[in-house]
Amino acid sequence: MAARDTNAPNPAFYALLVALVVMSAGPIVLMLATSFKLNVDIMSSTAGLFFMPTIQNYETALCDMLWYEVEHIRRCDPTFGRALVNSLIVATVSTALTLIIGCMAAYALVRFRFMGRDTVSMTTLMMRMVPPAVLLVPVFGIWTFQYGIDGTRMGLILIYTAMNLPFVVWILQSFIVQVPIQLEEAARMDGANPFQTFFLVVLPLIKPGLAAAAIFTFRVAWNEFLLGNALADRNSRTVPVTIVNSLTEYDIDWGVIMATGMLLAVPPIIFTFVASRQIITGMTAGAVKG
Amino acid sequence: MPEIVFDNVEKSFGAVRVLEPFNLHLDDSEFTVLVGPSGCGKSTTLRILAGLETLSGGEITFDGKPISHLDPKARDIAMVFQDYALYPHMNIARNMSFALRLAKVSKSEIDDRVKRTAELLNIAHLLDRKPAELSGGQRQRVAMGRAMVRDAGTFLFDEPLSNLDAKLRAKMRTELAEMRNTIDKNMVYVTHDQVEAMTLGDRIVVMANGRIQQQGTPEELFKSPVNRFVAGFIGSPTMNFLDGELTEADGALRVRGDGFDLPLPEALATRGRAHAARTVTLGLRPSSVTLDTVPGAEIELRVVVSEYLGAQSVLVTRCGDEEVLVEANSATPIAPGTTRAFGVLTDELMIFDRESGLRI
Numbered sequence: 001m002a003a004r005d006t007n008a009p010n011p012a013f014y015a016l017l018v019a020l021v022v023m024s025a026g027p028i029v030l031m032l033a034t035s036f037k038l039n040v041d042i043m044s045s046t047a048g049l050f051f052m053p054t055i056q057n058y059e060t061a062l063c064d065m066l067w068y069e070v071e072h073i074r075r076c077d078p079t080f081g082r083a084l085v086n087s088l089i090v091a092t093v094s095t096a097l098t099l100i101i102g103c104m105a106a107y108a109l110v111r112f113r114f115m116g117r118d119t120v121s122m123t124t125l126m127m128r129m130v131p132p133a134v135l136l137v138p139v140f141g142i143w144t145f146q147y148g149i150d151g152t153r154m155g156l157i158l159i160y161t162a163m164n165l166p167f168v169v170w171i172l173q174s175f176i177v178q179v180p181i182q183l184e185e186a187a188r189m190d191g192a193n194p195f196q197t198f199f200l201v202v203l204p205l206i207k208p209g210l211a212a213a214a215i216f217t218f219r220v221a222w223n224e225f226l227l228g229n230a231l232a233d234r235n236s237r238t239v240p241v242t243i244v245n246s247l248t249e250y251d252i253d254w255g256v257i258m259a260t261g262m263l264l265a266v267p268p269i270i271f272t273f274v275a276s277r278q279i280i281t282g283m284t285a286g287a288v289k290g
Numbered sequence: 291m292p293e294i295v296f297d298n299v300e301k302s303f304g305a306v307r308v309l310e311p312f313n314l315h316l317d318d319s320e321f322t323v324l325v326g327p328s329g330c331g332k333s334t335t336l337r338i339l340a341g342l343e344t345l346s347g348g349e350i351t352f353d354g355k356p357i358s359h360l361d362p363k364a365r366d367i368a369m370v371f372q373d374y375a376l377y378p379h380m381n382i383a384r385n386m387s388f389a390l391r392l393a394k395v396s397k398s399e400i401d402d403r404v405k406r407t408a409e410l411l412n413i414a415h416l417l418d419r420k421p422a423e424l425s426g427g428q429r430q431r432v433a434m435g436r437a438m439v440r441d442a443g444t445f446l447f448d449e450p451l452s453n454l455d456a457k458l459r460a461k462m463r464t465e466l467a468e469m470r471n472t473i474d475k476n477m478v479y480v481t482h483d484q485v486e487a488m489t490l491g492d493r494i495v496v497m498a499n500g501r502i503q504q505q506g507t508p509e510e511l512f513k514s515p516v517n518r519f520v521a522g523f524i525g526s527p528t529m530n531f532l533d534g535e536l537t538e539a540d541g542a543l544r545v546r547g548d549g550f551d552l553p554l555p556e557a558l559a560t561r562g563r564a565h566a567a568r569t570v571t572l573g574l575r576p577s578s579v580t581l582d583t584v585p586g587a588e589i590e591l592r593v594v595v596s597e598y599l600g601a602q603s604v605l606v607t608r609c610g611d612e613e614v615l616v617e618a619n620s621a622t623p624i625a626p627g628t629t630r631a632f633g634v635l636t637d638e639l640m641i642f643d644r645e646s647g648l649r650i
Contacts, residue, residue, distance in 0.1 A: 183378075186369070186371055189360075190389035191392045
């Protein structure tokens with residue numbers, strides 16, 4: 001009897017699970033369903049799960065990128081398509097920049113002895129503690145009045161790189177520490193200069209760390225709203241900013257917004273899948289006697 | 291194949307002096323073994339020579355040219371590391387060719403040299419594999435191949451065999467000894483294993499506590515060690531040390547201690563007489579003690595353990611409270627617990643000043 005009691009599934013436990021699943025998956029399901037509905041279906045009071053699915057909303061969002069003429073709209077509004085391109089460029093370039101600068105900075109912090117090394121290491125981490133909202137006003141001022149790079153993709157790339165760099169440096173440090181120092185010494189003996197040692201020996205071994213950092217950086221750059229909203233203009237807006245800006249008091253096209261939302265979710269998923277394939281353990285197996 | 295000279299080289303890590311200033315002269319194409327217990331500074335010496343550590347004072351010259359300011363790559367040195375240090379993301383062929391590729395050697399020559407070296411070391415069938423797929427012995431060969439393929443003037447070995455099991459180590463040791471005869475290079479080899487040092491070295495440098503204790507051929511070190519440390523370090527089983535005093539009786543100098551009273555041969559007696567100190571330590575090689583009694587030079591030993599090794603046995607015995615190892619022919623069975631007289635070949639005795647440890 002006692003055994004049965006402990007093994008018996010507790011209905012409350014399942015209820016909790018269901019509640020959690022609904023809370024997390026519900027909005028996504030709702031968004032997915034809505035993105036396939038016409039506005040009449042969305043707004044109708046008899047709205048439900050039964051509707052005629054349509055890809056019209058997606059066609060509207062991507063109208064200027066499709067190879068065929070979309071019939072149901074009179075004028076193609078390029079806002080969403082442009083925002084997607086902006087988002088892709090900003091996120092990819094800032095991720096690449098962050099990784100390139102981050103891995104070199106992390107390597108220097110781990111392997112080189114120089115004055116103020118620990119201070120730099122600590123400060124890097126503390127930069128991470130500054131909330132973006134605090135950065136907003138000064139960054140806007142500097143970007144606009146000093147450099148005039150507000151409203152450009154370059155401006156966004158720059159601030160996202162700066163925001164993500166501390167974390168990337170910090171996470172890559174822990175990966176670089178694990179690369180056996182003998183490998184670098186062997187490379188030096190083989191005639192490699194510091195750059196060759198780093199790029200040919202160390203970098204291939206910290207690929208898992210780079211992948212983890214890339215996933216993180218890409219997601220942050222992709223989803224960022226606050227600074228994007230302040231710095232971007234009409235032509236450089238990213239998707240999150242565009243979505244919010246299309247909620248006007250005159251017209252809210254829920255179907256297109258939801259379709260854009262779904263499209264917004266796809267690139268990070270693909271990126272994560274690709275990058276996470278690089279996260280394999282045992283990269284340094286066989287290097288030195290364990 | 292330069293002539294390498296260490297001139298007053300010293301090394302400190304912060305306030306810790308790890309190498310006292312020393313001089314060392316390594317001849318062209320000589321196989322030098324640095325040997326000593328852990329922490330004696332032998333690896334540091336090697337790393338200074340390699341350029342992986344800077345020196346705190348003095349200078350190293352190759353054929354008279356100072357090189358201590360040079361990068362490792364400018365010193366024409368190849369090194370085999372203790373724990374292999376193979377690049378795990380490259381296959382064996384690429385591991386071996388790494389240095390050549392950095393040096394922009396032509397592809398056909400790289401292939402040729404890698405292939406030739408791999409065949410020499412019996413690893414030609416492994417060239418496509420990654421280091422993780424290799425056994426310890428194979429990795430060790432690759433590490434050596436990586437050094438050999440470069441054809442550098444000087445080879446450094448940092449305890450290359452210490453991670454191998456006993457059987458493989460003996461095999462690789464023999465191969466190294468063979469290789470030494472065929473390759474005309476300077477080789478500097480670091481080990482803590484005196485057997486490796488004795489079998490491989492043209493010249494052995496015994497180090498302890500950051501100082502060079504003695505350098506010389508294996509035979510010199512075995513037959514005339516300068517002090518008690520070298521005497522105890524070189525030779526297997528290790529030398530026995532018994533505290534005693536020099537006494538003069540009937541015109542002969544004897545060394546007397548707890549449980550023994552042995553006459554010294556004339557040459558040793560002359561040196562002993564000239565020496566002021568009377569308190570000495572007697573050094574007795576396990577091979578100098580025989581089962582056959584020698585008239586006038588006997589020692590009473592109680593056998594505690596008999597370690598049977600085949601043709602030979604090592605007897606662990608007691609002389610008073612001191613442990614004495616005896617190397618004996620195992621044909622004569624000796625039961626533990628027996629006490630009997632052993633002969634001593636007095637010609638092979640050594641005496642050391644008990645204070646300074648120097649050989650008299």
